[in-house]
Structures are given as structure tokens and as C-alpha cells.
Amino acid sequence: MTWFATPNSYTGEDVAEIAAHGSPVVLELLLRRALDLGARLAEPGEFTQRAFLAGRIDLTQAEAVRDLIEAQTLTQARQAASQMGGALSRRVGPMKRALVELIALLEAGIDFAEDDVDVTAGSEIARRISELMPELMRLEASFARGRIVHDGLTLAIVGRPNVGKSSLFNRLVERERAIVTATPGTTRDTVTERISLDGIPLELVDTAGLREGREEAEQLGIARSREALADAALVLVVLDATEPLNEEEHRLLEAVRRRPALVAMNKSDLATAAAAPVMEGVASLATSALTGDGIAALRERILALATGGAASEPGMLTSLRHHQAITATLAALTDAAEANRNAVPHEMILLDLYRALGALDSLTGQTTSDDILNLIFSTFCIGK
Numbered sequence: 001m002t003w004f005a006t007p008n009s010y011t012g013e014d015v016a017e018i019a020a021h022g023s024p025v026v027l028e029l030l031l032r033r034a035l036d037l038g039a040r041l042a043e044p045g046e047f048t049q050r051a052f053l054a055g056r057i058d059l060t061q062a063e064a065v066r067d068l069i070e071a072q073t074l075t076q077a078r079q080a081a082s083q084m085g086g087a088l089s090r091r092v093g094p095m096k097r098a099l100v101e102l103i104a105l106l107e108a109g110i111d112f113a114e115d116d117v118d119v120t121a122g123s124e125i126a127r128r129i130s131e132l133m134p135e136l137m138r139l140e141a142s143f144a145r146g147r148i149v150h151d152g153l154t155l156a157i158v159g160r161p162n163v164g165k166s167s168l169f170n171r172l173v174e175r176e177r178a179i180v181t182a183t184p185g186t187t188r189d190t191v192t193e194r195i196s197l198d199g200i201p202l203e204l205v206d207t208a209g210l211r212e213g214r215e216e217a218e219q220l221g222i223a224r225s226r227e228a229l230a231d232a233a234l235v236l237v238v239l240d241a242t243e244p245l246n247e248e249e250h251r252l253l254e255a256v257r258r259r260p261a262l263v264a265m266n267k268s269d270l271a272t273a274a275a276a277p278v279m280e281g282v283a284s285l286a287t288s289a290l291t292g293d294g295i296a297a298l299r300e301r302i303l304a305l306a307t308g309g310a311a312s313e314p315g316m317l318t319s320l321r322h323h324q325a326i327t328a329t330l331a332a333l334t335d336a337a338e339a340n341r342n343a344v345p346h347e348m349i350l351l352d353l354y355r356a357l358g359a360l361d362s363l364t365g366q367t368t369s370d371d372i373l374n375l376i377f378s379t380f381c382i383g384k
């Protein structure tokens with residue numbers, strides 16, 4: 001038994017922790033005994049929620065506890081650990097202080113108008129607001145990388161039969177996961193495998209070759225391929241570099257033209273430059289699943305496609321909730337700046353500034369409604 005005395009426990013309350021040998025029978029027995037003696041089972045995330053309500057951690061840190069438990073790659077775990085350590089809150093702290101200062105300045109001008117307190121000049125208000133914007137915008141932009149580190153992405157590998165989709169898939173997952181044969185139409189069902197590309201979780205989907213299906217099983221496989229193609233965030237179109245494009249491939253390239261897509265001209269070991277099919281403005285690179293040529297470059301290109309070139313940084317926004325809070329802060333500050341330009345009374349500008357502060361505070365949980373709090377903590381596992 002370990003005793004954590006208030007206020008130095010995880011939740012801030014008096015906490016007794018029982019550690020036991022891992023046998024499920026022993027644990028079950030201990031749990032039953034504790035329940036018989038008046039204990040009750042914790043709700044999902046209840047300990048973390050109590051820690052949050054006691055002010056031990058803020059909301060971004062609480063969310064990071066869940067993210068750390070659910071982390072599947074080392075990068076995800078590191079990102080969650082850094083957020084748990086307060087990286088995001090530390091980034092938001094100075095912006096909040098600057099905003100509170102500006103609010104205090106305007107409030108003072110209104111409250112003590114008769115006592116000769118100088119009314120803040122419009123130019124000073126404009127300067128203070130515009131000083132806040134760049135870092136808020138950087139923070140908003142960090143969501144591009146933060147979201148994919150957090151959520152991962154799906155990449156569908158598509159193309160006609162026998163071009164080497166399964167071979168490339170196996171190269172990327174670094175084992176013989178999908179069946180490769182010289183007979184077209186071998187892959188009948190989608191095969192998925194999770195890999196980590198520079199820490200970014202990527203779900204690869206190998207699909208059945210797209211063509212007019214010969215029999216029912218293959219037709220079903222092709223229907224699934226089309227679904228996988230529609231659902232995936234990223235698409236890898238595989239072509240055979242030794243053969244001209246056919247109708248199906250022209251249609252496919254047209255379909256992915258406006259999507260994040262890459263084209264692998266596979267079997268480059270067999271291809272002569274003259275035989276390389278003509279591309280239609282889609283980025284392509286030569287690969288050989290047989291020799292491994294171009295596979296490293298393919299990984300890099302997939303990574304660049306996934307991240308859009310956004311680099312990793314401390315205190316990234318990782319959830320839509322974070323992103324919405326920052327977008328709302330930016331919108332309210334933009335309104336405040338606009339009102340200030342139009343020489344609107346300070347009472348009105350303050351309304352916008354308070355709205356910005358509220359949005360910023362919702363990120364760390366100071367002004368988050370109970371409904372949203374309950375929603376967040378319900379996604380935790382029990383006993384955390």
C-alpha cells in the first residue's frame with residue numbers, strides 16, 4: 001500500500017494505492033474486497049478529472065494523459081509527454097498575460113475616466129493586438145503537423161493488377177504481408193498494416209487491382225478498392241513503367257488529380273526511358289519493388305505529402321478542440337482590431353477582447369463548459 005497525503009497526490013486528495021501481483025484472480029479478489037468495504041469503481045478518467053478540478057493540471061495536460069495511454073508510436077508518446085509537462089499551456093501563457101494586460105488597461109480607462117487616468121490611445125491598442133497575432137497564427141498552423149501526429153493518416157495503394165502494388169506495400173511495411181504473384185488479380189481483399197513514418201502513424205491499404213472483375217470475389221475486391229481509394233487521405237497510384245497507360249489508369253489519374261497523391265512508376269529495373277508512360281501533371285517517381293531502388297525516396301515523398309512539409313515543434317495543437325479555441329481567439333482579436341480602427345467605444349472593444357480571452361481560456365479548461373469536460377473525460381479508460 002502506498003499512501004499519498006493531500007495535497008501532494010495525483011488528484012490533490014488523500015489517496016491510497018494498492019499494488020498487487022498481476023494475477024487476474026488476485027486482482028479480482030482485492031477489488032471485490034475493496035468494494036465490499038465501501039469503495040466504488042471509478043468512472044472513466046475520474047482520477048484525471050479530479051486532478052483537473054483540483055487545479056493540479058490544466059485541460060491540455062489532462063488530455064495528454066489520455067493521449068499518452070493511447071500512443072502507438074514513440075513520436076506520439078513524446079508529443080503527449082511534452083503536452084503533459086505543460087508545453088502547450090506554456091506557449092499560451094504569455095499570450096494570455098498580454099491579453100489580460102490589454103483588458104486591464106481598457107477597463108482602467110473606463111472605470112477611472114473622471115480620475116484623470118489617461119484613456120489608452122487607439123494606436124496603442126492596435127499595437128498590442130497586432131503583437132499577439134503572429135504567435136497565435138503560428139500556433140494555429142501547428143495543427144497541420146500536430147493533428148497527423150495525433151491521428152495518423154491512411155494511404156491507399158491503387159493501380160491496375162500486376163503493377164507491383166502488393167510488392168511495394170510489403171517493401172513499405174518491411175515484411176511479406178501481402179501475397180505477391182505473377183498472376184493478375186491475386187489480391188482480392190484490402191490488406192491493411194500500420195507503419196510509423198518518422199513517427200507519424202500511417203495506415204497502409206493494399207488494394208485489389210482495378211479492372212473489370214472476372215468473377216464475383218474479384219469484383220467484390222475491386223469494389224472495396226474503390227471504397228479504400230475514396231476514404232484514404234493519401235493515395236499512391238502504382239503504374240508499370242514498362243507499359244503504356246490504359247483507360248483505367250487515365251481515369252484513376254484524373255480522379256486523384258486534386259487529392260494528395262503520388263505516382264510510383266514501378267518496375268524501373270525493367271523500364272527503358274522511352275517506354276516510360278506519359279504523366280498528367282501528377283508528381284511521380286521511379287521505384288523498383290524488386291531491387292528496392294527508389295523505396296527510400298518513396299518514403300520521403302509520402303512523409304512530405306502527409307505533413308505538407310510542416311515541421312515538428314514544441315506545444316503543437318493536436319486536437320480539433322485546441323484548434324477551434326485558437327481560431328476563435330484569432331477571430332475575436334480580429335474583430336477587436338477592426339472595432340478599434342473604427343473608433344468604437346472601448347466598452348465594445350472589451351466585449352471582443354473578453355471573447356478572445358474566453359476562447360483562449362477554454363483551451364486550458366478555465367472556461368470550458370461541464371458538457372465538454374464530461375465529453376473529454378468520458379473518452380478516458382477507467383481508473384485513469
Ligand SMILES: Nc1nc2c(ncn2[C@@H]2O[C@H](COP(=O)(O)OP(=O)(O)O)[C@@H](O)[C@H]2O)c(=O)[nH]1
Pocket residue numbers: 159160161162163164165166167168179180181182183184185186187209266267268269270287288289290291
Ligand atoms: N521486375 C520487377 N518485377 C516486379 C516489381 N514489382 C513487382 N514485380 C512483380 O510483378 C508481379 C506482380 O506483383 P504484385 O506485387 O503482386 O502486383 P499487384 O497485383 O499490383 O499487387 C510479381 O511477379 C512481382 O514479383 C518490380 O519493381 N520489378
Ligand SMILES: [Mg+2]
Pocket residue numbers: 165166167178179180186187207208209
Ligand atoms: Mg496485389
